Amino acid sequence: MKLNKLAMATAIGLASIGGANAACTTSTATHIYITGSTAFRGAAVAAIEASLNPGFSYTAYKESASFAPYATARQTAGYANYYGTLVSDGSCVVIKTAWSGSEAGYQDMVKCTSQKESFMDDAVGGFGGFGATSADSTSTPATTDSHLVDITMSDTSQPFAKVASRTPVIANICRAGIIPFVWVKNAQTAADIAAHPEYNDLKNVTHPQLRVAILNSGSKLSLFTGVASENKYVYVAGRDNNSGTRANALLDIGLPVTQALVGQTIIGGASGAPTLGALGNAGQSSGGTLGNTMLYTGSAVAADSINGGTGWYAIAYMGKPDAITREAQYYTQGPALIELTLNGVAESDNAIEQGQYSYWGQEYCALANCDTLSSEAGVLWTTMCSKFPTSITAGLEIPMTAMQATKTPDSADPIHN
Amino acid sequence: MNHITKLAVAAAAASALAGSAQAQLVSQFTGNQDQLLLGFTSTTSGNDLVIDLGTATQVGVGGSLQVNLNNNGNVGLSAADLSTELTSLFGGMGNLAFGVVGGHAVNQNNNAIFSTVASGSAAPVLGGVGTLNSAANTVGYQIDGSGSPANQQVIANNLGYGVSWKEQIDGSTSLWQKNGTSPDTTTPATFTSGSVSEDLYGKVNGNEVLEGTVTLSADGTVTYAPAVVPEPGTFALAGLGVLSFTLRRRCFSKSA
Numbered sequence: 053m054k055l056n057k058l059a060m061a062t063a064i065g066l067a068s069i070g071g072a073n074a075a076c077t078t079s080t081a082t083h084i085y086i087t088g089s090t091a092f093r094g095a096a097v098a099a100i101e102a103s104l105n106p107g108f109s110y111t112a113y114k115e116s117a118s119f120a121p122y123a124t125a126r127q128t129a130g131y132a133n134y135y136g137t138l139v140s141d142g143s144c145v146v147i148k149t150a151w152s153g154s155e156a157g158y159q160d161m162v163k164c165t166s167q168k169e170s171f172m173d174d175a176v177g178g179f180g181g182f183g184a185t186s187a188d189s190t191s192t193p194a195t196t197d198s199h200l201v202d203i204t205m206s207d208t209s210q211p212f213a214k215v216a217s218r219t220p221v222i223a224n225i226c227r228a229g230i231i232p233f234v235w236v237k238n239a240q241t242a243a244d245i246a247a248h249p250e251y252n253d254l255k256n257v258t259h260p261q262l263r264v265a266i267l268n269s270g271s272k273l274s275l276f277t278g279v280a281s282e283n284k285y286v287y288v289a290g291r292d293n294n295s296g297t298r299a300n301a302l303l304d305i306g307l308p309v310t311q312a313l314v315g316q317t318i319i320g321g322a323s324g325a326p327t328l329g330a331l332g333n334a335g336q337s338s339g340g341t342l343g344n345t346m347l348y349t350g351s352a353v354a355a356d357s358i359n360g361g362t363g364w365y366a367i368a369y370m371g372k373p374d375a376i377t378r379e380a381q382y383y384t385q386g387p388a389l390i391e392l393t394l395n396g397v398a399e400s401d402n403a404i405e406q407g408q409y410s411y412w413g414q415e416y417c418a419l420a421n422c423d424t425l426s427s428e429a430g431v432l433w434t435t436m437c438s439k440f441p442t443s444i445t446a447g448l449e450i451p452m453t454a455m456q457a458t459k460t461p462d463s464a465d466p467i468h469n
Numbered sequence: 470m471n472h473i474t475k476l477a478v479a480a481a482a483a484s485a486l487a488g489s490a491q492a493q494l495v496s497q498f499t500g501n502q503d504q505l506l507l508g509f510t511s512t513t514s515g516n517d518l519v520i521d522l523g524t525a526t527q528v529g530v531g532g533s534l535q536v537n538l539n540n541n542g543n544v545g546l547s548a549a550d551l552s553t554e555l556t557s558l559f560g561g562m563g564n565l566a567f568g569v570v571g572g573h574a575v576n577q578n579n580n581a582i583f584s585t586v587a588s589g590s591a592a593p594v595l596g597g598v599g600t601l602n603s604a605a606n607t608v609g610y611q612i613d614g615s616g617s618p619a620n621q622q623v624i625a626n627n628l629g630y631g632v633s634w635k636e637q638i639d640g641s642t643s644l645w646q647k648n649g650t651s652p653d654t655t656t657p658a659t660f661t662s663g664s665v666s667e668d669l670y671g672k673v674n675g676n677e678v679l680e681g682t683v684t685l686s687a688d689g690t691v692t693y694a695p696a697v698v699p700e701p702g703t704f705a706l707a708g709l710g711v712l713s714f715t716l717r718r719r720c721f722s723k724s725a
Contacts, residue, residue: 211629263600264600307629308607311631314602314603315599315666331575331576332501333610
């Protein structure tokens with residue numbers, strides 16, 4: 053009898069959820085638009101889903117080919133639409149995410165009556181809608197819904213955003229957790245490593261070495277390894293100035309987030325034939341794309357178009373989630389990225405929590421204070437803020453409650469509490 | 470028109486151009502083009518003024534003539550207007566720290582950095598060229614065309630933006646001064662007449678040389694003078710030499 057009661061309760065519950073969703077349509081549901089940090093999107097997605105009643109559906113695009121250790125592929129998606137009801141008040145919502153970068157998110161907040169981001173339309177590729185089958189894709193979708201933004205995720209506090217994004221001060225903002233970042237070196241084939249074993253000597257980077265590399269025309273490998281004969285150049289591949297990963301990299305090595313870079317490159321070409329872009333201030337708009345270009349093999353034997361000669365190596369700063377999904381323990385499609393230690397310390401949850409490892413940022417979730425804001429956006433923001441501590445994936449993000457060290461302000465060195 | 474006549478006409482036209490006031494040379498800093506930035510700061514103002522003077526060549530580096538940078542369009546303001554702006558921003562012309570920096574960094578064999586130093590001082594230390602160029606670019610990129618005139622920008626220096634002359638160039642802990650000598654000289658507390666000069670050095674592909682002198686006068690006039698300016702008599706002698714050589718060639722070619 054108990055089992056029957058349970059089954060009946062479950063059936064009624066499911067029916068009621070289905071009924072609620074059935075009553076929702078994309079034309080009547082409130083649309084909520086979320087953007088910001090690509091690095092923290094895995095935890096943000098988990099918090100969004102925890103804010104929805106069971107039975108929601110989704111359409112997720114531009115997912116990474118390899119998503120472990122995340123639980124779901126959509127935690128790596130560049131774009132997603134969610135169709136469901138909020139746990140807080142049961143209202144019908146379409147939640148759209150387009151992760152444009154941490155700094156771009158702040159711009160969207162302070163210009164929330166005019167600055168728009170590109171989201172997917174309500175239906176994409178024949179998918180999407182209340183009660184529709186959920187869909188996952190690694191493809192790049194059409195993003196035809198240009199819209200103002202309600203909520204954003206950012207890897208720095210607002211005082212360390214780009215200058216134009218520091219005012220007006222955002223009233224509603226919560227700390228979502230800690231986002232770890234890492235420095236990695238680009239992938240090489242086993243044959244290239246055997247022929248060029250100096251690649252193995254690049255294991256650690258220090259703040260002065262990174263300043264030299266990112267502000268000059270690359271740096272010789274010997275600066276990093278201490279071996280005088282290792283003369284290939286090492287170049288920094290990185291992100292554009294809408295990136296919180298970049299902002300935290302600059303802050304960590306002692307530069308302002310506004311520093312104009314002279315020595316950053318964008319890797320082009322393809323695996324087997326990578327190329328170096330001209331050095332300067334430009335960078336990739338996406339952490340995933342940066343990670344993919346760092347997977348291009350062959351740089352050890354490719355032409356160095358910057359300083360001449362044959363062979364070069366690249367290092368890059370990346371969010372831990374974008375890096376680890378391309379490292380050997382989870383990436384099995386070919387040669388993988390290799391993480392470097394920073395000032396002699398390997399990145400780990402414990403090393404960050406105790407303040408030994410310094411390249412990490414405090415993640416913020418901000419609610420736009422615009423007249424155009426729907427009340428449901430505020431409800432979702434409040435719920436998300438309460439869900440972050442349990443939306444964390446160990447090894448990829450860290451809950452605030454676990455931290456034994458703090459950075460105050462963002463540019464400071466970690467201090468143990 | 471023979472060659473000599475053409476030469477004379479061209480020289481006259483060039484002379485007329487140099488003598489007249491020109492429009493402002495640049496409208497926006499583009500970086501990595503050897504654009505020279507003239508920066509002003511003081512200990513009392515919350516703002517700095519930075520002016521893009523144009524490329525080193527446009528300023529007169531590598532040339533042989535003294536250039537009035539107000540009249541030539543490099544400053545974008547007449548001497549009187551620059552004086553008015555500096556007085557408005559800093560409360561007067563006295564106790565103003567000013568200097569000139571710029572450069573480019575393409576690779577290890579194609580780079581340059583320019584910097585002033587107090588007149589008569591030893592050649593400045595100019596360390597990592599790219600690092601110094603990054604500091605200059607960070608300030609320069611604030612000149613985005615929105616200033617008035619477009620080749621300048623007033624930049625807050627006390628809000629932690631990290632993009633001002635004081636934060637990147639003038640401060641003792643700035644990126645510039647971690648890697649090089651301060652380019653700035655400070656005007657006298659009372660600066661109502663006379664001028665203050667600075668030596669401009671260039672380090673091109675590792676070779677550092679004295680290029681010339683930048684002078685700020687109390688009336689707002691800014692000039693650049695190359696390190697070696699031939700006397701007018703030297704010009705006349707050189708001109709006569711060229712003329713006689715040309716005539717000699719023409720005579721020989723006709724008789725051949």
